[in-house]
Amino acid sequence: MALDGSRPGSGVVAADHVSLRRNNLSVVLRHVRELGPRSRARIAADTGLNKATVSSLVAELVDRGLLREGNAEPERGVLGRPGQLVELDGRGVCGVGAEINVDYLAVTxxxxxxETVTERRVPLDVAHLAPGTTLDQLAELIREAVDAVVARGGQTAGVTLAVPGLVQSSTGSLKLAPNLGWTEVPVVDEMRARLGTPVYPVRVDNEANLAALAAYSEMKTAAESAGDSKVEDIVLLTGAVGVGGGMVAGGHLLRGGHGFSGEVGHMPVAPAGGICGCGRTGCWETVVGLTALLNKATDSDDPVRDPSLDVEQRLAEITRRAEAGGARTLRALADVGTWLGIGGAILVNILNPDVLVLGGYFAVLGPWLKEPLETAIRDRVIAPDGGGCRVVQSELGFAAAVRGGAQISLDQVFLDPTLVGRDAAGVAQ
Incomplete structure (x- = not known):
């Protein structure tokens, strides 16, 4: 016996029991998410857990507001009376994604x-503001989103910040964001201080990585709904003033050895090109970024260049001019599309993705960019038929990064359902 009266090693046994139950809660919750409503008996049969354990786990997940009772229905492949189904709930558990970009802030x-609880995007000339000023305004948007979650009786599982630059997620720091003019900013610490040291976790990640995760989830869901084979390898190109790339291989995000992968906008593709925000000459984003498009398509005094206008308003005007057959606009779009294909071909030759996904402004103007892009890829990819890579436009547009950020926070709940307090079941109807 130990001095406290416990048996030797009892602390380890207790810890293992807690870990085992946490893991089993995760198994059941993820099973229902992936396969849809299930009876307790079906969950037990599918997972190999015994029925009594599944009943206890389901009861706790319902108590935490993560599952809810559904209808009693017969299940395909299961004999006997219809079983009471349980299905994913989680209306009272929310993840928040927040994005800082060159000319806007966004929160979802x-x-x-x-399901979307709240979303907002505001135009802001971030590149000409001090980091502290921008973080102050973003913190206000985050507080509004958290308040909206609380108003429906919910809990915030976490906040994930998306920024366009080199990020060390492990330390919560932004190392370098050339287009913002930010260097060595402890983004997470700064934001936690502004939010009053919240109980929920605050994270930071590269905006292209988060956009790629959201696009991958979007494509995976669409493929499953259509009964198609799953897409496991994608490259997402997100275009704004800068250009970022997120890569998913075998269903997993590629971050690189130090977490700095995806800075595709700084591939040197145009040696005779302009000066990039990073200080180098001829980076890819100098010929395909939104600034490059506007420089080619408009005069310097054109209102569409005004950064105080929401980016979607500016793109709507470019779209209107393209649809009206504006020669200068169409030439600019064809030129950007060709350059997009030149850089895209490099990525396809190296990574051979199933799909090249156009995000950000590339998705909005995809109808005019896609043909010259695909032509350039066919001409430059060494594998037959462009390596089998399809080019698609993301339906998420400028919401991809914030949705990916929100999903990152929610994914932690699926991995550890005990992160959610039992009062999450009391969400307002």
Missing amino acids: ALDLSG
Whole structure:
């Protein structure tokens, strides 16, 4: 016996029991998310857990507001009376994604089932503001989103910040964001201080990585709904003033050895090109970024260049001019599309993705960019038929990074459902 009266090693046994239950809660919750409503008996049969354990786990997940009772229905492949189904709930559990970009801030809150609770984007000339000023304004948007979650009786599972630059997620620091003019900013610490040291975790990640995760989830869901084979390898190109790339291989995000992968906008593709925000000459984004398009398509005094206008308003005007057959606009779009294909071909030759996804402004103007892009890829990719890579436009547009950020926070709940307090079941109807 130990001095406290416990048996030797009992602390380890207790810890293992807690870990085992946490893991089993995760197994059941993820099983229902991936396969849809299930009876307790079906969950037990599918997972190999015994029925009594599954009943206890389901009861706790319902108590935490993560699952809810559904209808009693017969299940395919299961004999006997219809079973009471349980299905994903999570209306009271939300993840918040927040984005800092060159000319806007954005925030979205999603609940566990993927429904949007609140979203907002505001134009802001971030590149000409001090980091502290921008973080002050973003903190206000985050507080509004968290308040919206609380108003529906919910809990915030976490906040993930998306920034366009080199990020060390492990330390919560932004190392370098050339287009913002930011260097060595402890983004997470700064934001936690502004939010009053919240109980929920605050994270930071590269905006292209988060956009790629959201696009991958979007494509995976669409493929499953259509009964198609799953897409496991994608490259997402997100275009704004800068250009970022997120890569998913075998269903997993590629971050690189130090977490700095995806800075595709700084590939040197145009040696005779302009000066990039990073200080180098001829980076890819100098010929395909939104600034490059506007320089080619408009005069310097054109209102569409005004950074105080929401980016979607500016793109709507470019779209209107393209649809009206404006020669200068169409030439600019064809030129950007060709350059997009030149850089895209490099990525396809190296990574051979199933799909090249156009995000950000590339998705909005995809109808005019896609043909010259695909032509350039066919001409430059050494594998037959462009390596089998399809080019698609993301339906998420400028919401991709914030949705990916919200999903990152929610994914932690699926991995550890005990992160959610039991009062999450009391969400307002």
